[in-house]
Amino acid sequence: MVSEIRTDDHVRGPADGELVVVYADFTCPFCAVAHERLSERPGVRRVFRHLALKTKHPRAVAVARAAEAAALQGAFWAFHDAVYADQGRVEDPHLWALAERLGLDVARFDADRRSATVAERVQRDTQEAVLAGAMRTPTFFRDGAPDTDLYNDLVRTKR
Amino acid sequence: MSDHGAPPQAGSHRFALPAGTPAPEFSLATEDGGTFTQDDLRGQTTVLVFYPFAFSPVCTDQLQVYEEVLPEFERRGAKLYGVSTDATWSQAAFKQQLGISIPQLSDFEPKGAASRALGAYFEPAGMTNRAIVVFGPDATVLWSYVADSPGDLPGANLILDALDAAEDEERAA
Numbered sequence: 001m002v003s004e005i006r007t008d009d010h011v012r013g014p015a016d017g018e019l020v021v022v023y024a025d026f027t028c029p030f031c032a033v034a035h036e037r038l039s040e041r042p043g044v045r046r047v048f049r050h051l052a053l054k055t056k057h058p059r060a061v062a063v064a065r066a067a068e069a070a071a072l073q074g075a076f077w078a079f080h081d082a083v084y085a086d087q088g089r090v091e092d093p094h095l096w097a098l099a100e101r102l103g104l105d106v107a108r109f110d111a112d113r114r115s116a117t118v119a120e121r122v123q124r125d126t127q128e129a130v131l132a133g134a135m136r137t138p139t140f141f142r143d144g145a146p147d148t149d150l151y152n153d154l155v156r157t158k159r
Numbered sequence: 160m161s162d163h164g165a166p167p168q169a170g171s172h173r174f175a176l177p178a179g180t181p182a183p184e185f186s187l188a189t190e191d192g193g194t195f196t197q198d199d200l201r202g203q204t205t206v207l208v209f210y211p212f213a214f215s216p217v218c219t220d221q222l223q224v225y226e227e228v229l230p231e232f233e234r235r236g237a238k239l240y241g242v243s244t245d246a247t248w249s250q251a252a253f254k255q256q257l258g259i260s261i262p263q264l265s266d267f268e269p270k271g272a273a274s275r276a277l278g279a280y281f282e283p284a285g286m287t288n289r290a291i292v293v294f295g296p297d298a299t300v301l302w303s304y305v306a307d308s309p310g311d312l313p314g315a316n317l318i319l320d321a322l323d324a325a326e327d328e329e330r331a332a
Contacts (some may be wrong), residue, residue: 003164004180053223053224053226053227054226054227055223055226055227055257055258056223056257057324076332091290122187126227127228129223130227130228130314130315130316131228131231131315131316131319132314132316133314133317134224134314134318135220135221135313135314136312146314152226
């Protein structure tokens, strides 16, 4: 089981929408597809949490931490959407440029993404997902349990 | 492309060997050219993670996810090993590419002999099944699992729950 909405969660969608907790990786192409397809569904209230496996992609953890640094300046979803729209640019210079484009204080962004607080946040989400049974990115949870049907529909179905 | 099945749930799975079964004789090849046998199970809890093939995408996910929570296994005194019928050289390359630390054991020659003895061989495809066998420090089976399909991935939580349950039983005994 994973926890329901927390006060520090990243949430978007209507307050009375169907709650979907998405554990995802910014460097994972399946996660980008799932993001696009989930965005097409009306009435979904989405929670984003990190499933950043350090061995999966060399930039998985770094980009997750950068997203949390952007969140500290109120730009989590803008950062989220921008990275998923352009996953080929996730090295440090790309992240600095993105932070600047989003109007962030780049020096603060750079310090925050290397902070222990941000590292612990990403680690917390990832550990929680794995210990609740997540075995791939992305993993969707509904009612606290992994929802394979939603994964198959959003990720595995050809369109 | 086939769909992924529903995630396995605790208590509703097939098992490779019944709990309490003493380890049969078996021999697997280690990465450094040595052997790993039933005698190496003694002294600590051992989790053998059988997977079909090195470099297949699903296996990649499985070992990378387990790697993420290795401290949870260590906290319970358990040591993980990956087991497949790939040659040690292939397993070493696989491990290196994944960037994982989980040691690999090869059941290459005679192919699948150890996996068959441990109830973890998938005869229809001539490969190790998606299976897990957990041995206690006395080399008897604590828990085991065989996937309904080799594409189904057992979550780390299933193994950790089994380790916790075994410890609870031991305390209660």
